[in-house]
Structure formats: structure tokens, C-alpha cells
Amino acid sequence: MKSVYRDSYQYLRPSIEDAITRFNQIGKSLHDGRNVVKVIDVEGESLNFKRFKKPNTINKIVYKFFRKSKAQRSFEYATVLKEKGIGTPDPVAYLEEESLFNFGTSFYISKQLNCDFTYRELINDDSIEDKEQILKEFTRFIYHMHEAGVYFLDNSPGNTLITKVDDHYEFALVDLNRMKFYNIPWDDRLKNFERLSPHKWMYEVMGLEYATLSRKRPEDTISQMWNYTQNFQDAFHRKKRLKKKLKSLINGKN
Template sequence: MKYILEEAYKSYRETIKTFVLNFNTSGEDFIVDQRNSIKLFVLSEETINIKAFRIPNIFNQFAYKFLRKSKAQRSYEYANRLIKLDIGTPKPIAYFEFTTPFLFKKSFYVSEHLNCDLTYRELTKNFNYPDYDTILRAFTRFTYKLHQKGIHFLDHSPGNTLIKKHGSDYDFYLVDLNRMHFGTMDFETRIKNFSRLTIHKSMVEVMSDEYAKCTGEDYNKIFDLMWYETETFQEKFHRKKRLKKRFKFWN
């Protein structure tokens, strides 16, 4: 077992290790799916969030052991990098990795648990949500801020931005952090970064309008590209689902 723990949590080292080692039989289920599981644990007076990444396939077990950083390590390092760049994300606490001499096995990312008011996903389902237009435009400005700081969040999708209301303002926090690139982004890459967020043309129109205000670019240029990238992503997504169904049928 290898782990890295934030200095502020060193006094809780053994407790956090116990949480991780007993992950399967303890904690409160928060998210459970085929890929990864998230559980909540009470640490003193704080609730923390532990994400367990599933054991990768045999090729990636070798790659993560010798060639690449694990998803847990990347999540931890990217969270610290985002905080230094003044981008919201739940506070990172630790990451753990379990390996054999030649293969990588399981990994865990530990962070604070952030209670949010909503995620971006709610905006795709409830067009009557209070302050709807204000939130969607603020989210667009937040995405522009990411782009200006050279943050290409590859998993910029509906469930991966938590939203909290503070007075009349809204704050945004990124989660599911293990896929990011850092560096200057060209116009096409910036606009394509919106492609996974919604299937609704009305939302793309609002985001295009607000992004045009942020950048000074022509609205029509932004909208045409954003809607094209949105439709292209949806076509690829549904094509992939159809192929999976056929593969399962044949098996």
C-alpha cells in the first residue's frame, strides 16, 4: 500500500487508513456503479468522501504500475493544482494505491464531502429551476475562467460540476478530476469543451450568448460551432451505445 496524505490530516492517518482498508464493509453508500464507488465516512466532525476506482484491465494494471499515474493520484494532484489556480473543487485529503510487484490493483481518492444545492444536470432537466438563466450564464463564465487559466476539463459533463448558492451568487466546484490537460486552448478546443453538457438547443443558445460576451467573439460563430460539436458528440455517443447492444446480443 502506498499513500499520500495532506499535512492537515496527518493526525487522522490511522483512521483514514482503516476507512480505506475496510471500504467494502463500512461507510455510507453515496454512488455505486459498475466503474467506481463513492462512500461517505465521518472523520471527527467532518464528513469525507472516498472514491474507490475499480481494478483496471490487465494491460492498464501494467501501465499504471510502471508507465502512468493512477486515477487516484491524478485526482489528488489535479485538485491541488485547481485550488492553486483559484478553481473550486472539494478539498483533497489523500490518495491510496494497492499494487503487487508487477501489477497495479486498486486505488482510492479521499476528499472532503461537499454538500451542494444542485449540479449542472438539474439545469438540463428542469427549465423552471429558480434563477435558471442566472445560473446557466454564471456556469458559462466559470467555464470561460477555466479556459483562460489553461484548464481543459475533459470530463466537462452534467454531473461533474457541483453548484452552491452563496447569497445572490453561485459558486462552482469540479469533481471527477482524473482527466485534465493544462495549457493554452485554441478557440475550437474551447467551444468543443461544451459539447457533452446538454442536448437542448436553448441551453446552447444561452451559453453561446454568454461566452460571446466573455470573449468578444461573434455569437453566430460560437453558436454554430457549439451546436455542431454538441450534435457530433451525441451521434458518437448513441452510435457507441448501439454497438454495445449488438455486442451483448451476439454474446
């Protein structure tokens, strides 16, 4: 198994690789779906292990010869984020199971970050206070990320962890394997908000803050953000309806 560690975590290598061999039997499960996420204590360190689903036949060849694995990209992108001062759990290592002509399971390991809530809870949980303040501070976080030339393709509600520290909030990105790094134009910046919420009032807060930071017209910024969001929501629900219809047709034939 190929393994790459950050220098500061090299001392954990034997214990991490032992944990990998016992992955199915140990740790606390956080998510068990296409990918599996667990928290495992390793030599007093609470680590987050993400095991990516074994790729299909074509992707086994793609990841072996032509493209970096999701685990490697997650590790490298997290390292870039840390260098740019953008919040994310500390990257520890990535490991890849491979043979001469094939690619198998891969793992991305980071420090476990225990947050107060995620952006998804910010949308749905009415008990959370300071929502407007949180949205303003989150918008500054995204603005800083854009200014640093980082475009987070999976900028969705479950992928931002939020923690209150004294009288302000800190943000950390997870699920990092899809990112781009470039000088981000205005339209792309606003489109990057499209998956975050179905509620217009949240875009009114974020759009005003982003416009202020960018010295742009607030009403135009809010309108453009909301248009991107509506288009995304329409496409999402169309796709959902189509899947439901196809499933119904398939079940009807069986």
C-alpha cells in the same frame, strides 16, 4: 499501501487508513458501479472516498511503471485547481495498493461537498429557478478555467456541483482524473461544451456569454458550440445503437 496526504490533513492518516480497511462495512454509499463512492465520517470530518476499480492485467503494469493512477491524478489535479482558484472539493489524500511488480486498488479522498444540485439536474428538473442566470455564471466559471489553461476532458453534466450562495451560484468539479493543462485554442474551448446538454437554448445562453467574455461574434460562437454538440450526440447515439445491436446478436446466439 502507498499513501500521500496534504499537509493539513496528515493528522487524519491513522483514521483514514483504518477506514480503508473497513471500507466495505462502513459509510454511506453514493455510487456503486465500476467505481465505488462513499461518504465516511472521520474524526468529525465528512470525507468522500472514491475507490477505483482494480485495473485489468495490462493496466496493472501500466499504472505500476508507466502512468500515474487515477487516484494520484485526481489528487494532483484537484491541488492544481485549488491553486488556480477553480472550484473543487478539497483534496485530502490518495492511497494505492501495490506490490513490487503489480498495481491493485486505489482510493482518492476529498472533503465531502454537499451541493444544491448538479448540472444534470439543471437540464432535467423544471422546478429549478434562475436557469439562465446559472448558465451565465457557469459559463464564466468555464471561461476562467480555460483562461487558466485547464481543459477538463470529463466536462459532462454529472461532474459539476452547483450551490447557491446568497444571490449567486458557485461551481465545483468532480471526477477529475482526466485533464489537460495548456494554452487552449478557440476551437478546443468551444468543443469543451459539447457533452453538457441536448438543448439548443442552453447553448444560446452559454454561447452568448462566452462570446461576450471572449469578444467574439455571438452567432458564430453559438453555431460552433451547437455543431460540436450535435456531432457528439450523433456519435453517442450511434455507439449506443451499435451496442444494443451487438447485445441482441449475442443474446440471440445463446
